[in-house]
Amino acid sequence: MSLKLHVIICSTRPTRVGPSVAKWFAEYAKNHGTGFDVNLVDLAEVDLPLFNEPNHPVQRNYQFDYTKRWSEIVESGDAFVFVTPEYNYNPPPSFYNALTYLSKEWNYKTCGFVGYGGASGGVRAIQSAKTLVTTLKMMPMTECVMVPMVATMIDDDKNFKSNELIEKSADAMLIELKKWAAAIKPIRG
Numbered sequence: 001m002s003l004k005l006h007v008i009i010c011s012t013r014p015t016r017v018g019p020s021v022a023k024w025f026a027e028y029a030k031n032h033g034t035g036f037d038v039n040l041v042d043l044a045e046v047d048l049p050l051f052n053e054p055n056h057p058v059q060r061n062y063q064f065d066y067t068k069r070w071s072e073i074v075e076s077g078d079a080f081v082f083v084t085p086e087y088n089y090n091p092p093p094s095f096y097n098a099l100t101y102l103s104k105e106w107n108y109k110t111c112g113f114v115g116y117g118g119a120s121g122g123v124r125a126i127q128s129a130k131t132l133v134t135t136l137k138m139m140p141m142t143e144c145v146m147v148p149m150v151a152t153m154i155d156d157d158k159n160f161k162s163n164e165l166i167e168k169s170a171d172a173m174l175i176e177l178k179k180w181a182a183a184i185k186p187i188r189g
């Protein structure tokens with residue numbers, strides 16, 4: 001059975017460019033030889049309020065339907081690619097919020113990052129995000145995709161236009177993600 005890869009759109013603001021970048025990456029991953037079963041997840045649609053579950057997520061004793069729905073989505077994934085902008089050298093608050101809602105659903109799964117922003121290409125946001133994902137026992141890939149000056153790479157129809165460097169980075173990340181996702185699966189309880 002194919003390993004399931006959730007590509008997660010992390011930005012949620014109305015004028016965001018996240019969906020353009022994420023749709024490109026999801027299509028790229030679908031056509032890649034790694035054979036992941038690719039699914040696009042939009043945190044704006046998941047629509048979680050600021051974390052308000054009364055119990056620690058490790059108990060999985062969720063009170064709210066939105067948390068139960070989110071738990072099912074994350075539980076079904078073997079690997080994740082977070083498509084994240086850089087806000088103040090970090091991922092957006094929606095990223096921290098969505099990850100905080102759950103615990104065991106993330107454990108022993110792999111993740112990669114497609115970062116975008118201004119000159120940095122989101123690399124500082126990616127490095128900051130790794131502190132949280134490793135606390136949730138996820139294995140982040142060293143390889144990542146960085147997209148500097150993202151606004152210049154989106155056309156009038158909101159399609160993201162990649163280039164050779166970005167595609168090479170995506171190849172390297174997907175190959176690693178597949179290796180780790182297959183290797184880590186047996187240790188999940």
Ligand SMILES: Cc1cc2nc3c(=O)[nH]c(=O)nc-3n(C[C@H](O)[C@H](O)[C@H](O)COP(=O)(O)O)c2cc1C
Binds near residue numbers: 116
């Ligand atoms: C609150 C805020 C903070 C930002 N901080 C950074 C930053 O630290 N580094 C950077 O490269 N770009 C920064 N930017 C630019 C964003 O990365 C860029 O606008 C990107 O399109 C945001 O993603 P989104 O459109 O999907 O929300 C910031 C943008 C916002 C709105």
